[in-house]
Amino acid sequence: MSDIKCRTLLMLSILFCANVTALAQGTAFTYQGKLNDGGSPASGQYDFQFKLFDTATVGTGTQQGSMVAVSNVTVAGGVFTAQIDFGACASCFDGSARFLEIAVKPTSGSTFTTLGPRQPVNSTPYSIKSQNSATADGLSVACINCITSSQIASVSGSSITGMIPVESLPSVVFSISGFDNIFVGDLAGFSNTTGQSNAFFGSNAGFSNTTGQANAFFGNHAGFRNTTAR
Numbered sequence: 476m477s478d479i480k481c482r483t484l485l486m487l488s489i490l491f492c493a494n495v496t497a498l499a500q501g502t503a504f505t506y507q508g509k510l511n512d513g514g515s516p517a518s519g520q521y522d523f524q525f526k527l528f529d530t531a532t533v534g535t536g537t538q539q540g541s542m543v544a545v546s547n548v549t550v551a552g553g554v555f556t557a558q559i560d561f562g563a564c565a566s567c568f569d570g571s572a573r574f575l576e577i578a579v580k581p582t583s584g585s586t587f588t589t590l591g592p593r594q595p596v597n598s599t600p601y602s603i604k605s606q607n608s609a610t611a612d613g614l615s616v617a618c619i620n621c622i623t624s625s626q627i628a629s630v631s632g633s634s635i636t637g638m639i640p641v642e643s644l645p646s647v648v649f650s651i652s653g654f655d656n657i658f659v660g661d662l663a664g665f666s667n668t669t670g671q672s673n674a675f676f677g678s679n680a681g682f683s684n685t686t687g688q689a690n691a692f693f694g695n696h697a698g699f700r701n702t703t704a705r
Contacts, residue, residue, distance in 0.1 A: 506557050508577075660678045664681045678695040680693070
């Protein structure tokens, strides 16, 4: 490469107006920037190398993942677009600050020039679904109280499958005062105090029962006015 080309290469720069766009699937995203060569918008074919770091200053920090080489990129009027894919990399986009280090050379050249400072990677690439978070698609059976009522507005009953432990349900659904009673339904057995061996099923079923024994009411408001019968 001639001395003139070498001097020109050292003056390469990228104007910091780059756009980063996540693709619909996979881990690749599109990077668009503007490249100046010798103080003027570059045109022609260029080779790029992209590396991901956790600091903005070239020569510092820890590289995340591997270097990505993109060759023979067409630059027109200084504008170029490159697709970058760091692959399945747990540390690349884990929510921490990330910066893209770019090295570039004319395709016909032999030496890359590293540009600085590194470019911050903003929120768009974080919309990529990490292959390492696939377990988040389902809830762990060992997870207790992981999702609270305040986090869920409503859940369709048809979406619930499997057994629900009795101890996980409110006690008022099955029994209140007294013993050996089963009350199922809104306000079922509401007034029961010492009644025993009663079974009330339905909204307001056995509502007025207080001390009755061995009663069975099925249906909304069934036995509503019963108090002590057995």
